Amino acid sequence: MAELPDKATQFIDWYLEVVEAAHLSDKRYPVKGMNVWTPYGFRARRLLDALLIREIERSGSEPVEFPALIPANEFAKEGEHIKGFDAQVYWVTKGGRTDLEMPLVLRPTSETAMYPVFRSWIRSHRDLPLNVYQIVNTFRYETKTTRPFLRVREIHFFEEHTCQTDEAAAGARVDANLATFDTIARALALPYIALRRPEWDKFPGAYYSIGLDIPVAGARTLQIGTVHHYRENFSRPYGIGYEDPQGIQRPVHQTTFGLSERLLGAVIAVHGDHHGVVFPSAIAPYQVVLVPILGGPDPSVVRSTAAEIRDRLGSAGFRVWLDDGDERPGAKYYRWELAGAPLRLEIGRREAEARTVTAVDRLGRKESLALDTLESRVRERLADLDRALAEQAAVRYSSAFSRAHRLEDLPGSPTARVLGWCGREECGHRIEAGIDGALLGTPVRDPPGTDGASPDPCIACGRTDTTVWAIAARPL
RNA sequence: GGGACUGUGGGGUAGCUUGGUCCAUCCUUCGGGGUUCGGGACUCCGAGACGCCAGUUCAAAUCUGGCCAGUCCCA
Structure with a gap:
């Protein structure tokens, strides 16, 4: 049998070969970005789902399942949201031979499927908080190269949607989601970084978005999860309101938390070696x-x-x-x-x-x-193996970031970069051009290797008064 | 969204330039037999492919067009 390609220098070749050789997925299905879950990969996925279900329910969320098709008029209610997804939705326009009067969207995510129903579920402050999640397939017409688990058109998607009384309660739900994710990441021995995305890269319709990223190869990173705070951005157009204890009508504040089979891709990418896949015991089909x-x-x-x-x-x-x-x-x-x-x-x-x-x-x-x-x-x-995997991954994680002090440091960067940023979009785009990637955002906790130090001057303009730490990398 | 390239058994390939020598090469895989068994065994027998649809031609894996799928580059 042939040797695997070298993981360090030919990461994506290595990844594709390993996924195939380990029989995790069959990508020969003749639709781009839609692969077959084979028995071994399906077992791993089922174990991963079980972990997500256990942890999200522990945090007070209940299971639901909404339909896959969304009427065009509901989909169109929130302006930013539709703009963000318009180019990547599949449309169902016919029923049999009849053109549908109201075309249907195959869900790319479920806000617009759930929120009209939330409106009828929520009347009083007693109905809040509403914390529900579902694990379903979503569909996005991805135009970039698709890869098993990492970028697909039929996504095995975990999504929690919540409604809260006010902004602070929604903020607390975001924190709870981050804590839940931390437990999941620990179970999988995956070190990650939580980053508040810049304005131009937040989820369409969100007040703010927190991305959960892991370094995978060189300056490459992989987003494996997101938590969003929507404030009232969706509840106003969808009319989701409640009567507070004083009898006043108020719109709810909403949050979402999304994960996908990318987590499985991340486990393969982070722990795998020159012999193949390395499963942590939590999701190993056979321990x-x-x-x-x-x-x-x-x-x-x-x-x-x-x-x-x-x-x-x-x-x-x-x-x-x-x-x-x-x-x-x-x-x-x-x-x-x-x-x-x-x-x-x-x-x-x-x-x-x-x-x-x-x-x-x-x-x-x-x-x-x-x-x-x-x-x-x-x-x-098994516990000892999990511990060793976590330690090994932590060492690689810390060497996956390095400080950059000048824009000229960014091109051809061998790692993700930690740098100072004034917060202005103009400078953000100069940083992105420099690294030929993205400004992933500002870390929720101290970024690697900064030891609580105050942020460097903005790498693009040199300002010092409004700077924050930021991470620049090349998303996979 | 724009461009370039690619498509041969389950996987990887030779053949394509210059149509005929191809009922398609080799490795692997799969099924069956025998000898084996502490780090990818050996051997015998057998199975399995020219992406799809049109066209050109006496003749198409090979040339042309469309479609589908994939890869890479650019927005």
Whole structure:
């Protein structure tokens, strides 16, 4: 089998090869940007969804599901929003052979599907807050090159929509979403940076947008999530109001929180190595893969011990796979490394007789485990792998940013850049031109490598009075 | 949105310039048999492709047009 392309120098080739070789997605479906979720990738997605559901419900959100088609007149109600999405929506204009009187939009996101209904759900301050989420497919007519999980036209989308009594309550919901995201990112061992987007790059219709970005390769970054504060921008055109305790009618303040299968792409991009995918235990389709070594005259002890281990680990709640196929053990090792299994247990005749098993984690760390304490030792090994992945990722994260002091530092930048910015759009665009990318925004917390220092002078104009820290990078 | 390029079995490819030698090459994959089995085994047998639709021609994988899909560059 061929070697994988080098991740550091040929990132996207490496990524595409790994996704295909690990059987995570089949991109041969004949519509651009619409790929097939194959069993292994689907299992990972389902585990990721379960994690999102668990955490968002813990934060007080309830599941809903709205229809995929939105009437054109509802879609058009908020001016900025329609302007932002107009160029990338799919239209349904016919029912059978009949032209529809009211054309339908295939949802690119669900604000305009939900908000007319929210209007009828909300009457009183007692109906607030309204926190609901759904995990559905959305559609965007993406014109750039599509990539499995990273940029697709049929998006597996998580979206929370909330209605709050006022701006402060909505701000608190944004904070709650950021806390939820932090828990999710930790479970996946993904270091990220939360950035308030500049005015010209916020979500169409938003008061402000916070992007959640991860560095992936060189100066490249990947947006893996967003949290938006809409203030009253949607509730006014959609007429979503409530009566407050004093009997006064007020528009609600709204927020949204969006994630997608890009999270899965991010896990592959961040943790993967020259052997293939590396799954953290939280979403590994199989956390433990058992490889019996069946050579020798009588493999029955090995078989029965392997089956025993499988059953015991399964009962203990681990996702475990016994690979008793005809391949030689070495071939299985390569295949499961490519597929990213966190922990492999090798069991041969001598080990079966000695009641031990050899555990090798995806980072290649080998240890012999006694069968009588197997469950707890496997649990430790998985936790230890997750910890090592997080540490490894943190090291790469911190070296993925560097300070830039002059505009001339930006072209050909080998990392994302931390710099001072006066906040004016004109200077923002000069920075974007310099790095041939985007001004991602201003960090919600101290940016990497600044240790609480006050911001540098604006890299474009030299002003010092209104400067903030900002991150410039090249979004993937 | 503008431009350039590409499309051959499940995956990767040779052949295309100069139409015929191609019932299409090689590697891999898949199915079956045997020998194997502690880091990608060997061997035998078998399966599987010219993106789609038109056109030119005695003859099209090869030339032309449209469509679909993909890649890259620019807005």
